[in-house]
Amino acid sequence: MIERLTVIGTGLIGGSLGLAWAQRQPEITIVGHDRPEVLERAEERGAIDEKAADPLSAVADTDLVVLATPLATTVRLLDTIADALPEGCFVTDVASVKEPVLDQAADVLPDHATFLGGHPMAGAEHSGIDHADPLLFENAVYSLCLPEDTDEAALDEGLAPLVELIEATGSRPLVLDAPRHDRLVAATSHVPQLLSVALVNLVATTEDDADRDLALQLAGGGFRDMTRIASSPFDVWRDVLVGNERAIHDALSRLRRGLRTLRNRLIEEDLDALEDAFDEARTARDAMPRDSKGFLHPLSDVYVRAPDEEGVIHELSGHLLDADLNIKDIELQTIRDGTGGTFRLAFETAGDAEEAVAVLSAAGYEARRP
DSSP states (O other): OEEEEEEEEOSSSHHHHHHHHHHHOOOOOEEESSSSSHHHHHHHSSSEEEEEOOOHHOOOSSEEEEESSSSSHHHHHHHHHHOOOOTTTTTEEOOOHHHHHHHHHHHHSOOSSEEEEEEEEESSOOSSGGGGOOOHHHHHHHEEEETOOOOOOEEEETTTHHHHHHTTTEEEEOOOOHHHHHHHHIIIHHHHHHHHHHHHHHTOOOHHHHHHHHHHHHHOOHHHHOOOOOGGGGHHHHHHHHTTHHHHHHHHHHHHHHHHHHHHHHHTTTTTHHHHHHHHHHHHHHHHHHSSSSSSOOOOOOEEESSTTTHHHHHHHHHHHTTEEEEEEEEEEEEETTTTEEEEESSHHHHHHHHHHHHHHHHTOOOOOO
């Protein structure tokens, strides 16, 4: 049973975990360690109950240590805290690259401590405790990577208290081995970050200032959606890009080959081949579950047409709240200034989705199931 846990690194992810657990597991005492000014803010926001001045005092008498720090810091901290870990303590992390962390944990942690690699597939454009959100992990996939010598059955046995705590954040645990995790997130997370940066710089670095300003004005919803993560600070990505360099390089090479093929088809004016590429992409994209932040336990969608008016989202969600319907995820599909847009709302069950359609339709919205 976990009665006391320690979060080392109380920024966006660590702070959000603390807030989620403080709300959903209030009986657990949460200890935090970070820079003094960050700890003060984390305590003010209710993400932690106690402050620790150093890593060693932070892990004293704790049942669980969560390392919510950049990759290189996480690897270093595993060595720092190893000798101070109490008997029976769990240790986990949130780094988006898993092989270096699991290798280090296997090398330095004592036998009386149990490690489980973790990576919540959630985040935001901005970092820091001020952007922490207790709902950040709601319906998000939370990757779990077991040490090589640990059987998956341990998740239902010795590791069960930690898994239950992760589930309490609203996330959806998914078990992957570390090499496979790193290979997959290179293509689905790390390369998209680089591509987002490249797309913005394609426009922002044009030599003609007038063209640049006009291009930014012309940028529609598609460009904004594809480049949202370009606002992410480099400090968040520095260790990731170095730590997963091989998998990122392989994914970029495949992307480059794909772009070269599209370029050649354009030069050849081979519209049939281009149409095939579009069809393949659309088929693959449509096969992605749109009912959840990850790809487990699909939810049920409702599409709602809403006017372009101030407070419309608040009003829309208010109708659902009055009907005791909980929105599990929300996504803006399309928008046109002055006319409105279409939102995708996701619900836990098909019954909730059907009821939501009825509630919103009665309130005057154009709502439908897909």
